[in-house]
Amino acid sequence: MKVLLLKDPKDKDSGPDPYIKELGSYSLEATLIPVLSFEFTSLDSLFEKLSHPECYGGLVFTSPRALEAIKICLKEKSKKEAWSKSLKQMWNIKPTYVVGKATASLVEEIGLIPQGEKAGNAEKLAEYICSREKPNSSVLLFPCGALKREVLPTVLREKGIPLESLTVYQTTQHPDLQESLSSYFSQQGIPASVAFFSPSGVKFCLQHIQKLSGDLINQVKVSSLKNGGIQEAGNLRWANKIERLLHPLQTLILSLVCVYFSEEIPSL
Numbered sequence: 001m002k003v004l005l006l007k008d009p010k011d012k013d014s015g016p017d018p019y020i021k022e023l024g025s026y027s028l029e030a031t032l033i034p035v036l037s038f039e040f041t042s043l044d045s046l047f048e049k050l051s052h053p054e055c056y057g058g059l060v061f062t063s064p065r066a067l068e069a070i071k072i073c074l075k076e077k078s079k080k081e082a083w084s085k086s087l088k089q090m091w092n093i094k095p096t097y098v099v100g101k102a103t104a105s106l107v108e109e110i111g112l113i114p115q116g117e118k119a120g121n122a123e124k125l126a127e128y129i130c131s132r133e134k135p136n137s138s139v140l141l142f143p144c145g146a147l148k149r150e151v152l153p154t155v156l157r158e159k160g161i162p163l164e165s166l167t168v169y170q171t172t173q174h175p176d177l178q179e180s181l182s183s184y185f186s187q188q189g190i191p192a193s194v195a196f197f198s199p200s201g202v203k204f205c206l207q208h209i210q211k212l213s214g215d216l217i218n219q220v221k222v223s224s225l226k227n228g229g230i231q232e233a234g235n236l237r238w239a240n241k242i243e244r245l246l247h248p249l250q251t252l253i254l255s256l257v258c259v260y261f262s263e264e265i266p267s268l
Contacts, residue, residue: 003030004184004191006201031188033180035201038145039170040069046168047073049141050087057138058095059112060129060163062122062152066143067106069168074110088112095132097140099125126155135160143168147200173204181205185212193221 003023009032010017023030046069049055061067074080088111096112098104104117115132119125129152133140139162142153146167156163174180184191190213196202210217 001028001193002188002191003028004194005030005032005197006035006195006205007032007197008034008036031184031191033177033184034174035177035204036198037172037174038065038068039172040072040168041170042166042168043069043073046070046143046166047079049164049166050091051082053087053090053094055139056094056141056164057133058097058140059091060097060125060140060142060152061103061107062099062125062142062148063145064102064106065145065169067103067110069143070110071106083110097125097129122149122152123155126152129156130159130161133161137161139164142166146170149199171200177204178208181208181212190216190220192219 005019007019009020017032020030020032050070050073074083092112095115096107097116098107098114099117099119099122101117104114107114116125116128119128129140140156142163142165144165144167146169148165148167153163153165194209196205209220213220
């Protein structure tokens with residue numbers, strides 16, 4: 001059974017992509033197509049704020065891209081030295097709140113200690129932060145993307161926990177997306193299942209997939225690993241086609257295996 005995963009492949013230096021590996025073990029033929037491209041912005045402003053940890057009560061990261069922005073800053077020799085000599089240690093006495101293992105791993109790569117990575121999404125992380133921070137405490141610095149959801153800022157604001165957002169990247173459509181999708185459908189045919197990994201992925205891909213699938217679109221199982229993907233599908237009047245996967249890799253595998261054997265997907 002062919003499966004189309006609309007996400008970037010894992011870095012080649014860190015081994016095979018876990019989705020390709022695991023799905024392959026179930027005889028599911030998965031293909032990755034990159035959907036998103038990122039443009040980093042305000043990097044000077046970002047490092048200026050990172051240079052004054054005394055002004056903040058901690059850091060908040062909900063996306064690996066925000067950490068990539070910091071890593072770009074640290075490529076400059078003088079900034080890397082300043083970070084290594086003092087800034088890293090000063091930030092490490094403050095909490096660094098994160099969503100997910102991928103973001104937590106990048107936090108560790110720059111020498112900080114992540115907290116809250118098991119929260120799984122911004123809503124849960126907001127609850128975690130509220131359980132640890134007091135109202136009117138020092139402001140938390142939140143490097144983020146231009147398309148960030150407002151759930152976390154709204155919850156913290158309602159609880160009186162100050163948050164300073166700084167947009168450090170813009171999300172755009174991958175320049176090769178349409179060509180890659182057309183090539184896949186012409187060479188591989190219509191996949192049995194398509195999995196989205198972000199709201200932007202739904203926005204950029206869904207209509208192309210509808211067009212390429214034609215009258216057979218209703219035979220394609222469509223899943224999203226983010227609540228935002230469900231909402232974006234609703235905006236495109238496709239909410240009834242999208243199934244929310246709660247535990248990304250494990251549930252995706254279960255979902256696809258059940259489709260393969262024409263079984264009902266158990267609730268998790």
